[in-house]
Amino acid sequence: MSKRDKYHETVKQALIREGWAITHDPYMFQTDPKLATDLGAERLLAAERGYERIAVEIKSFLRSSQVVDLEEAIGQYALYQLFLRQSDPARQLYLAVPRHALDNILSREVGRVAIEGLKVNVIVYSLADEEPLLWKPQ
Template identity: 30%
Template sequence: MAAKDIFHDGVKTALQKDGWTITDDPLHLRLSGVIDLYIDLGAEKLLAAQKEGKKIALEDAEPDRTLYLAIPLDVYNEFFTLPFIQSVILRSQLKLIIYDPIREEIAQWHP
């Protein structure tokens, strides 16, 4: 299992402040009975959460979950707002959680 990245705890706290219940930290998936997989909203392991019957996580292995990529607010503002990147996000139907790492709060859900 990979080590947590520097954003993991901040994203986890932000989700909890936003009313989410952390269900798995990390979420361990075994694909085809052979491959162990750990995915994190930050990049290395999975942080699974649920709120009001909605779940976020790895969509293919657990279809009732939606995959989100957590992005620090300053990185979003400096890079992810560029027109080319916005078009890639729209074409890919990428879902983002933009969070403030200082306040450890969700700034925006995109889209």
């Protein structure tokens, strides 16, 4: 299993503040070799609608090349999406990215085309404490 992203706790605490219960840390797939997203969470939508369930892959975008960060993130997202559809199709996959990635690579052509074309659900987190998450589902 890979090591946790630098901002794992930042995203986890932001989800908890927004009413999510962390159910998996990490969310494991039954694969060979073992794969895992960083978190699994759920929250009650309404009594008649049941629970909303998500899996979250957290990325920090700290390399000198945000294009390389984007390529890695998109590759992981696509792979995890395939396994999630098989094992837990009701759970939505999200890619958590910091605000600086949204303001930079994800606002440029390469990022916009990748996110929109591949229908990547995005959560934008802030490195400042207590700021709410920005949800960008596809």
